[in-house]
Amino acid sequence: MPREILIDFARCTGCLSCRLACAVAHTQAKSLFDAVLAGEKPRARIFVHQLGQQKAPINCRHCTDAPCLDACMAGAMYRKEDGTVTNEGGEQRCVGCWMCVMVCPYGAITSDAAGTVALKCDRNCRDESGTPACVRACPTGALVYTEVEDYSAHRRHGALGKILAGGAGAP
Amino acid sequence: MHFVVIGTSAAGIAALETLRRLGGTRARLTAVTDEPSEPYSRCLLPDLLAGKKSEYSIRLRPAGFFPKLGVEFLAGFKVVALHPEEKKVFLEDGRQLSFDRLLVATGASPVMPEVPGVDTRGVFALRTLQDAREMASLFPRVSRAMILGGGLVGLKAALALKVAGVPHVTVAVASPRLLTRQLDEEAAAMVERELTAAGLEFIYNAQPRAFVPGPHGTLAGVELADGRELPADLAVVAKGVRPNVQLVREAGGLVGAGIEVDRYLRTSLPDVFAAGDCVQVTDRLTGRKTNSALWTLAAEQGRYAAANMLGLARSYPPPLTRLNSARFGNLDVVAVGKMEGEEVLRAFEGTTGTYRRLVFEGDRLVGFILAGKVKGAGVYTALVKTGRPAWKWRHLLLEGRAGRVVLGCLPPQRRVESKIS
Numbered sequence: 001m002p003r004e005i006l007i008d009f010a011r012c013t014g015c016l017s018c019r020l021a022c023a024v025a026h027t028q029a030k031s032l033f034d035a036v037l038a039g040e041k042p043r044a045r046i047f048v049h050q051l052g053q054q055k056a057p058i059n060c061r062h063c064t065d066a067p068c069l070d071a072c073m074a075g076a077m078y079r080k081e082d083g084t085v086t087n088e089g090g091e092q093r094c095v096g097c098w099m100c101v102m103v104c105p106y107g108a109i110t111s112d113a114a115g116t117v118a119l120k121c122d123r124n125c126r127d128e129s130g131t132p133a134c135v136r137a138c139p140t141g142a143l144v145y146t147e148v149e150d151y152s153a154h155r156r157h158g159a160l161g162k163i164l165a166g167g168a169g170a171p
Numbered sequence: 172m173h174f175v176v177i178g179t180s181a182a183g184i185a186a187l188e189t190l191r192r193l194g195g196t197r198a199r200l201t202a203v204t205d206e207p208s209e210p211y212s213r214c215l216l217p218d219l220l221a222g223k224k225s226e227y228s229i230r231l232r233p234a235g236f237f238p239k240l241g242v243e244f245l246a247g248f249k250v251v252a253l254h255p256e257e258k259k260v261f262l263e264d265g266r267q268l269s270f271d272r273l274l275v276a277t278g279a280s281p282v283m284p285e286v287p288g289v290d291t292r293g294v295f296a297l298r299t300l301q302d303a304r305e306m307a308s309l310f311p312r313v314s315r316a317m318i319l320g321g322g323l324v325g326l327k328a329a330l331a332l333k334v335a336g337v338p339h340v341t342v343a344v345a346s347p348r349l350l351t352r353q354l355d356e357e358a359a360a361m362v363e364r365e366l367t368a369a370g371l372e373f374i375y376n377a378q379p380r381a382f383v384p385g386p387h388g389t390l391a392g393v394e395l396a397d398g399r400e401l402p403a404d405l406a407v408v409a410k411g412v413r414p415n416v417q418l419v420r421e422a423g424g425l426v427g428a429g430i431e432v433d434r435y436l437r438t439s440l441p442d443v444f445a446a447g448d449c450v451q452v453t454d455r456l457t458g459r460k461t462n463s464a465l466w467t468l469a470a471e472q473g474r475y476a477a478a479n480m481l482g483l484a485r486s487y488p489p490p491l492t493r494l495n496s497a498r499f500g501n502l503d504v505v506a507v508g509k510m511e512g513e514e515v516l517r518a519f520e521g522t523t524g525t526y527r528r529l530v531f532e533g534d535r536l537v538g539f540i541l542a543g544k545v546k547g548a549g550v551y552t553a554l555v556k557t558g559r560p561a562w563k564w565r566h567l568l569l570e571g572r573a574g575r576v577v578l579g580c581l582p583p584q585r586r587v588e589s590k591i592s
């Protein structure tokens with residue numbers, strides 16, 4: 001069964017642990033201290049937003065009908081066998097045209113420090129148990145990595161998805 | 172079931188992948204294109220010209236893509252006729268292909284001005300890999316290039332030539348400013364500043380009247396409508412595209428601003444579907460019929476057409492036909508939806524050098540421009556697309572705080588995404 005990162009919006013305290021963990025996990029050095037020493041510029045691919053009292057982490061939903069896949073004019077954005085949508089690790093290279101940024105309804109795609117390639121959640125931060133770094137770091141259980149049936153995965157994309165993604169939808 | 176796809180660019184590739192994904196291994200897939208090469212990204216041709224990319228690195232898909240997908244790939248063959256009643260297409264080498272369902276994804280071709288000398292050696296359009304190769308082969312001898320057209324393709328080509336080392340690059344624009352169809356005056360001026368800093372020159376209100384050959388028959392200059400003649404040994408025409416509709420029209424299919432398709436991407440011919448730059452679409456906001464002409468739309472139409480070819484009945488929602496993202500030098504620009512409307516809000520953020528323009532109709536965001544920082548642009552696009560009430564978010568949107576808007580768009584009862592624990 002596919003596993004997805006689910007967000008429990010009620011539990012987020014806005015502590016930003018997920019962002020730090022995400023940024024560090026995506027460095028070569030794998031530790032903040034060593035990464036900074038080595039001149040790396042750690043960038044988080046998960047975002048924490050606050051509106052009034054409401055706080056919440058938002059990251060890529062790896063949408064079923066991901067608009068970023070349609071928009072990528074370099075052919076760099078692709079879906080891996082495990083469902084992960086990413087612009088890294090394939091043969092084609094991201095060119096930083098921001099077409100994906102223009103169509104992501106969650107605003108979940110950012111750019112690298114130099115502003116030359118798009119960065120997004122690639123789940124390339126999973127430990128031996130397969131759990132992503134942001135989930136491991138979340139102290140309140142606002143982020144949960146869990147198996148979802150295809151059906152509920154659909155429903156979930158439905159929930160967040162319908163709200164913002166609008167016409168994206170099938171097929 | 173035998174599916175034949177004509178054209179293996181954005182629309183054709185998306186369709187083939189979807190036909191395989193949803194149609195399973197038993198669907199027989201054949202793809203034909205008149206270009207001799209593996210699929211490549213047209214949009215990256217400027218990067219190829221600039222020397223930033225190689226032919227290898229602008230390919231759209233990894234090596235071995237067609238065999239792996241189980242597609243018979245016929246490259247370098249033009250389809251010259253379509254006989255819908257016999258369910259056959261005819262290739263230029265005399266071969267015939269029978270189909271059960273056909274997808275016409277033939278794209279578009281550049282519009283060339285009907286002026287004397289347009290066939291002179293040294294006058295180009297930039298649409299195909301072949302165009303780019305021929306242009307690049309002239310580079311060492313080019314000292315003055317003239318670009319005709321101040322739209323996206325023209326400006327990208329101009330900048331590419333400059334980066335490639337052409338000493339003088341001049342853009343002749345028919346309008347009084349750049350990117351009239353994409354940007355407002357402020358954003359266009361930002362682009363102009365960026366490109367001027369990169370060394371490009373601009374002439375406004377300028378139309379070509381003739382391309383003038385020199386003594387060896389190659390281009391020597393461009394004569395403008397006002398009588399001026401400007402020296403140039405290379406000219407690139409970038410005055411828009413015209414959908415490739417011939418096959419369908421000659422077969423008796425309906426054609427408007429492009430091939431006419433219904434919401435299932437069916438043409439008026441039985442079992443013939445069409446997608447991408449070759450079709451006519453209805454703009455989601457204005458209801459106007461126009462040609463498609465955008466990468467994103469080509470890919471999504473390819474996907475929808477494929478589903479419908481498999482009999483899955485997926486209705487294609489009317490698209491936004493202004494949906495552009497581009498980078499000029501160090502300036503990023505995103506422009507979506509309408510440029511004018513009842514209420515227009517604009518702001519310039521000095522700290523990040525970002526300009527934002529929002530266009531509202533009533534409660535609804537119907538268009539926007541971001542120039543500078545484009546982070547979160549997709550949230551604006553989603554608001555334009557869905558038509559959700561957005562007026563109450565205007566301040567956040569004007570300040571670029573799209574993330575907060577995402578939160579705000581979650582209705583209270585949905586703020587728990589799923590029952591966990």
Ligand SMILES: Cc1cc2nc3c(=O)[nH]c(=O)nc-3n(C[C@H](O)[C@H](O)[C@H](O)COP(=O)(O)OP(=O)(O)OC[C@H]3O[C@@H](n4cnc5c(N)ncnc54)[C@H](O)[C@@H]3O)c2cc1C
Pocket residue numbers: 073177178179180181182183203204205206213214215216217248249250251276277278279297298299323324327415418446447448449464465466467469494495496497
């Ligand atoms: C330089 C440049 C920059 C661009 N930048 C952007 C951008 O930033 N954003 C954006 O949204 N769009 C951009 N575009 C437009 C984008 O490339 C097109 O919207 C997109 O390629 C359309 O895809 P398509 O599959 O519909 O058709 P096309 O890409 O036109 O492909 C159609 C294919 O069908 C083949 N064909 C046609 N007729 C026949 C026939 N009779 N028999 C066999 N084969 C045939 C053609 O040779 C071609 O290979 C750019 C275009 C150019 C040229």
